[in-house]
Amino acid sequence: MLFNSIEFFLFLPIVFCLYWFVINKNLKLQNFLLLTASYVFYGWWDWRFLSLILLSTIVDYFVGLQIHKEENTKKRKRWLWLSMGFNLSLLGFFKYFNFFITSFIDAFNTVGYEMDYFSLSIILPVGISFYTFQTMSYSLDISKRRLEPTKDFVAFATFVAFFPQLVAGPIERASNLLPQFFSKRKFNYETAVDGGRQMLWGLFKKIVIADNCAPYVNTIFENYGDQSSGTLILGVVVFAFQIYADFSGYTDIAIGVAKLFGFNFKRNFNYPYFSVNISDFWKRWHISLSSWLNDYVFTPLAVDLRNYKKYGIFAAVFITFLLSGLWHGAGWNFIVWGGLHGLFYIPVIFSKKRFTAISTSKGIKNTNSLKDLHRMIFTFGMVCLTYIFFRAQSLSHAIDYITTIFKGLFTSNVFDIALPNIVLLGLIPLLILCEWVQRNEEHGLSISKINFPIARGLIYTFLFALILLFGASPAPFIYFQF
Secondary structure (H helix, E strand, O other): OOOOOHHHHHHHHHHHHHHHHHOOOOHHHHHHHHHHHHHHHHHHHHHHHHHHHHHHHHHHHHHHHHHHHOOOHHHHHHHHHHHHHHHHHHHHHHHHHHHHHHHHHHHHHHOOOOOOOOOOOOOOOOOHHHHHHHHHHHHHHHHOOOOOOOOOHHHHHHHHHOHHHOOOOOOOOHHHHHHHHHOOOOOOHHHHHHHHHHHHHHHHHHHHHHHHHHHHHHHHHHOHHHOOHHHHHHHHHHHHHHHHHHHHHHHHHHHHHHHHOOOOOOOOOOOHHHOOOHHHHHOOOOHHHHHHHHHHHHHHHHHHOHHHHHHHHHHHHHHHHHHHHHHHOOOHHHHHHHHHHHHHOHHHHOOOOOOOOOOOOOOOOOOOOHHHHHHHHHHHHHHHHHHHHHHOOOHHHHHHHHHHHHHHOOOOOOOOOOOOOHHHHHHHHHHHHHHHHOOOOOOOOOOOOOOOHHHHHHHHHHHHHHHHHHOOOOOOOHHHHO
């Protein structure tokens, strides 16, 4: 079920009314309703894959109890490896089986051993990368004695499958989300209204910005050999806003829906295109994933490699970003995308300033001003370069795309740019302006401080009109494929 579908806008009010007006006095029934609604939400796509979520839930629920109960360190690690092995095997089979098989065959063919290619028709379950990471962090935190397991299976199952963030995050930690299932929820009008505003802002970004960027970007990347250098560069820039509006739009809707039910999710985006360097960017982009990798990959590696000082930190950062690339997709282009971000960290690591962790979910005050504009543009340019590998269908496609850009720089049609439609030319700058003005607010539509109801109403009406005007053909969210 898509957030931008008719089905969801029928589904949400039904669940909301049952939750607040029928069973609002019974916490356990509320949790059970959310679990049922979450399974309906996910099963709407393909009910067969509900078995994977349920199986992952059962394994990590019982493994968590065993890890906590076990005092012997070696035995506790065995239970942890059972959880890690199960979840990574699940993820590896459905997401990476064909990639590893073809890479293995390519390696042998390169050295002269001819092998036939084969692959399986494996459907990638939506959201598998998100909920497996969420359950793995639960087991890891219990193993490190940072968290006590819950004995309430329904609450734990709802934590794993909670529908607002099930298929594309944020990747919530048990330490933040799980206790909320045990706290009495009371309807808060102001919080619900702010959740509605954040949903509206997310729908605007997704439907009006991202879905209008998609046809332009698709045409350029599919026909890159026929385009000028200027058009190819502009295509990458437009894709940068497409993927940001698409993914952060999903996050805004997810956080807004959670607020409607009395839950608080961690922030996942903090205006990343106003970053002044790559380190700053990764503190603002997909914060739930980057903080997960920081805590469970980078920090342990940095500790193990501490004797190598800055070189050890660089190795830890580079490995972390390679894994980030692999998490995003089963392809060498994604691995190169991650590797480039790791390489771009070299100036940060070897600078005289004290090196800090690669990401944080803590609040970042946006003190950047227009005097930092040149740094923001340079950082945005580096991010756009990596986006070529992210958007391309393969590594060879990305390399050809970049080669075509450089070849076109020496031709007369370098500035012959195929502009996107007039909607994007006007609305992308509007998005940038709104987020710049709101850069110290939680989201772009945090306008409760405007004391003129008519002004707020006009803003809501304008956004609703744009959504209705451009919402005829809803498209899946990009991060569903991860």
